[in-house]
Each structure stands twice: as structure tokens, then as C-alpha cells.
Amino acid sequence: MGLRVSRTLAVTVVAVLALSGCTTQxxxxxxxxxxxxxxxxxxxxxxxxxxxxxxxxxxxxxxxxxxxxxxxxxxxxxxxxxxxxxxxxxxxxxxxxxxxxxxxxxxxxxxxxxxxxxxxxxxxxxxxxxxxxxxxxxxxxxxxDNQAAGRQQGAYLKAALKGAQPHVLMIDGTAGATVDTQRHNGFLQGIGLTNSSPAILGHQSANGDQNKAQQAMENLLQRNPNVNVVYSMNEPSGRGAYAAIKSRGLASNITMGSIDGGCEGVRDVAAGQFAVTVMQFxxxxxxxxxxxxxxxxxxxxxxSGFHNTGSAVITDRPLAGIESQNTTWGLKNCWG
CATH class of the missing domain: 3.40.50.2300 (Response regulator)
Incomplete structure (x- = not known):
């Protein structure tokens, strides 16, 4: 008798759910x-x-x-x-x-x-x-759109060269990570180069870490001191790279960009450590x-689909053809 009641109850529950149009996961x-x-x-x-x-x-x-x-x-x-x-x-x-x-x-x-x-x-x-x-x-x-953010950084640094030939070092993030790959490839598109271009003097992954980025840049500069452009995948790695550049007395020779738009990164732009950062939200x-x-x-x-939450170029050195905002705007809209 109990088994029959249980089965009847189970059937009733299923029927009620079906009649109500309810989807249960x-x-x-x-x-x-x-x-x-x-x-x-x-x-x-x-x-x-x-x-x-x-x-x-x-x-x-x-x-x-x-x-x-x-x-x-x-x-x-x-x-x-x-x-x-x-x-x-x-x-x-x-x-x-x-x-x-x-x-x-x-x-x-x-x-x-x-x-x-x-x-x-x-x-x-x-x-x-x-x-x-x-x-x-x-x-x-x-x-x-991280590829677009990378292109924005690359396009700005290309314009900043004002026709000079680029000699580029790249501080990447985590090898194989999606954001790292997209920003890296976007930067190359923006500056008009490929991974095999002679203008790319070297690149090294730093996992987005400031200390690792400083060491990576020190290693790269030992082999390639004639650099004039530095790409950094994010602002902590950019700060590490800048520390290495400054310690070698090369800050005035190098134009560096980054991506993130944190408040500290915007202040780095205002202080002249980065020429540009690309803000995300x-x-x-x-x-x-x-x-x-x-x-x-x-x-x-x-x-469904991809919803682009946008990005903005932040710099106090505006360049023709590059849509940008200054650091005053950046500090009003930054994160962190």
C-alpha cells in the first residue's frame, strides 16, 4: 500500500509541474x-x-x-x-x-x-x-574588448614616435591566458607590427606582478638597451618595468603604455611614468x-552574446588622431 501511495504522489507532483509550465533544475x-x-x-x-x-x-x-x-x-x-x-x-x-x-x-x-x-x-x-x-x-x-584596448595602446605609442622607427620591449601577463593574448595581439595590430618583426626586441611574461615585471625588464634591457617603446600588459607590470628603466637612467628615452585604468595607474600617467594607460570599467x-x-x-x-563595457585612452599628452581623456577625467572615473 505504501509503495502505491508513493508512486501515485510522484506522478501527481510531475503532473502538477507539467501543468504549471514550471521548469525545475x-x-x-x-x-x-x-x-x-x-x-x-x-x-x-x-x-x-x-x-x-x-x-x-x-x-x-x-x-x-x-x-x-x-x-x-x-x-x-x-x-x-x-x-x-x-x-x-x-x-x-x-x-x-x-x-x-x-x-x-x-x-x-x-x-x-x-x-x-x-x-x-x-x-x-x-x-x-x-x-x-x-x-x-x-x-x-x-x-x-581587450584586443581593442591593446590596439588603443599600440596606436597611441605609434603616434607618439612621430615617424621614428619603433624598438619595442613587451612585458606580457600570464602565458596562454586569454586577456594576455588578446592585449598582446591588439597592441601589435595598433603599432603595426607582428611577433616576428625585427622591431620587437624581446618580450617576457611577468604574470601581472610588479616585482616579476621589474626583473623581467632588467633582463630584457641587459640585452636590448636601445629600446624606445615599452608595452605593459597591466599597470602593476608597468610599474615594475618603469622601476627597471629608471634605475638604468633610460626613462627619458622610452615611451611606455599600459592597460587597466586603476587610480594608481592614472596617477602614474600624471607623474609621467606612463605616457598612456587604457582604462577599463x-x-x-x-x-x-x-x-x-x-x-x-x-x-x-x-x-546572450558579448557586451562590451568599453575602454578609454588616458593621457596628458594628447595626439592627433587618438581619442583620449586627460588624467583629471581619469581620476574621476578610475577604480581602486
Whole structure:
């Protein structure tokens, strides 16, 4: 008798769900019904906890979630490039029953398996800052067009040479990382060179770390002292590179650019350490990602495609043909 009742109850539950048009996804940590006005629970996975860029992104996401009445939990990898740590974080969030995961993936493909598991359970997954490959691995991406940001840096430094031949050293980020590759390639497009161009005197990865970048630049300058242009993948690596350049008395000979748009980076431009930095807008990424997650929990509507959150050239040395903002504007709009 008990078995018959259980079976009847199970059939009844299924029938009720079917009649209501309700879609129920099962998470490792329980069941969740999306799109019917339930509470939003937003999970954020960043590359690291300590990088100022991701600190600002996390703070903005947390504040926006609170303003919309959504639960919020933030996790991170242990270091830049920690794909395994990000996979563990995604699995943790699935177990916690989040409705949306926002992630800044370390590499374009390193966490795709875990993302697929989340999406199979009805969780909306949005990439912030860094696109996946393929882009369809996530529901949507909110990010800087990093290749365009690299082109902006390269185009400015090319114009700053005023027709002189470039002699370039490059301080890259993490080898193989999506953002690093996009910015590197964009810079080359902007300055009109390729990896095999004789004008590229050398390049070295510094994982976005200031101390590693200083050592990398010292090594490069020992072999290539006649440099006149330095590309840096982000502002911490730019500061490290500048320290090495200054210690060798070469600051007046070299024009250097960077990408990030942190307040410290804008002050570096104002002080003349960088000729230019390209500002991105992590707060905008975070806010738009959270808002999409809240809407998904309420209505089931999913965003799709790439949403460019923009970038801006910041310099106090404006050049013809290069759209830019000065550091006064930069300090009003910077992050960190």
C-alpha cells in the first residue's frame, strides 16, 4: 500500500509541474525553480582575491546584489592562472544552490567542464572581464574588448614616435591566458607590427606582478638597451618595468603604455611614468552581470552574446588622431 501511495504522489507532483509550465533544475545542493520570482543567489568567481582590479569588481558586485535584495557569495582562485582553484569554486557554488555564476576565467578554456555542469543544472553563467573560448560556453560575456584596448595602446605609442622607427620591449601577463593574448595581439595590430618583426626586441611574461615585471625588464634591457617603446600588459607590470628603466637612467628615452585604468595607474600617467594607460570599467561589468542574474531569477530571461563595457585612452599628452581623456577625467572615473 505504501509503495502505491508513493508512486501515485510522484506522478501527481510531475503532473502538477507539467501543468504549471514550471521548469525545475536539480543542483548538487538541492532543487531550484528558475524564472518564477524566486530569490536570486549570485556567485562570483574571480582569478584572485587580492588583485585590486578584482577587489573592486567584487565590491561592486556585492553592493549591487545587496541593493537588489539578492544573496551574494564570492570565491577566487589562489593565484593568477589557478584553473583548478576556479573549478573547485564553481563546484562549491553549485552545491550552494546559486542561481547565477559570474566568473572571470583564468583562461579561455580551463574551466569549461565545470561551467557546463553549472549550466546543465539551470544556473545562468556569465563571464566577466575575460571571454571563454568558445564564447558559447557561457550564456553571455560582460567585458572590455581587450584586443581593442591593446590596439588603443599600440596606436597611441605609434603616434607618439612621430615617424621614428619603433624598438619595442613587451612585458606580457600570464602565458596562454586569454586577456594576455588578446592585449598582446591588439597592441601589435595598433603599432603595426607582428611577433616576428625585427622591431620587437624581446618580450617576457611577468604574470601581472610588479616585482616579476621589474626583473623581467632588467633582463630584457641587459640585452636590448636601445629600446624606445615599452608595452605593459597591466599597470602593476608597468610599474615594475618603469622601476627597471629608471634605475638604468633610460626613462627619458622610452615611451611606455599600459592597460587597466586603476587610480594608481592614472596617477602614474600624471607623474609621467606612463605616457598612456587604457582604462577599463570593472564596476560596470559587475553591476551589469548582477543585474542580469537578478532578472534571470525573476523572469527566466537570459542575456546572450558579448557586451562590451568599453575602454578609454588616458593621457596628458594628447595626439592627433587618438581619442583620449586627460588624467583629471581619469581620476574621476578610475577604480581602486
Amino acid at each position: 536539480r543542483y548538487w545542493g538541492g532543487t531550484s525553480t528558475a524564472g518564477h520570482g524566486g530569490p536570486a543567489k549570485i556567485g562570483l568567481v574571480t582569478k584572485t582575491e587580492t588583485n585590486p582590479y578584482f577587489v573592486v569588481l567584487r565590491q561592486a558586485a556585492k553592493a549591487e546584489a545587496a541593493s537588489k535584495g539578492a544573496s551574494f557569495v564570492a570565491l577566487a582562485g589562489k593565484f593568477d592562472g589557478d584553473n583548478d582553484g576556479q573549478v573547485t569554486a564553481i563546484e562549491n557554488l553549485i552545491q550552494q544552490g546559486v542561481t547565477t555564476i559570474l566568473i572571470t576565467p583564468n583562461t579561455a578554456s580551463g574551466v569549461l567542464g565545470a561551467i557546463a555542469q553549472a549550466r546543465a543544472r539551470g544556473i545562468l553563467v556569465i563571464a566577466l572581464d575575460t571571454a571563454t573560448e568558445p564564447a558559447s560556453a557561457v550564456d553571455a560575456t560582460y567585458a572590455t 570593472p564596476r560596470k561589468m559587475a553591476i551589469e552581470g548582477v543585474d542580469a542574474g537578478v532578472a534571470y531569477a525573476a523572469t527566466g530571461a537570459k542575456p
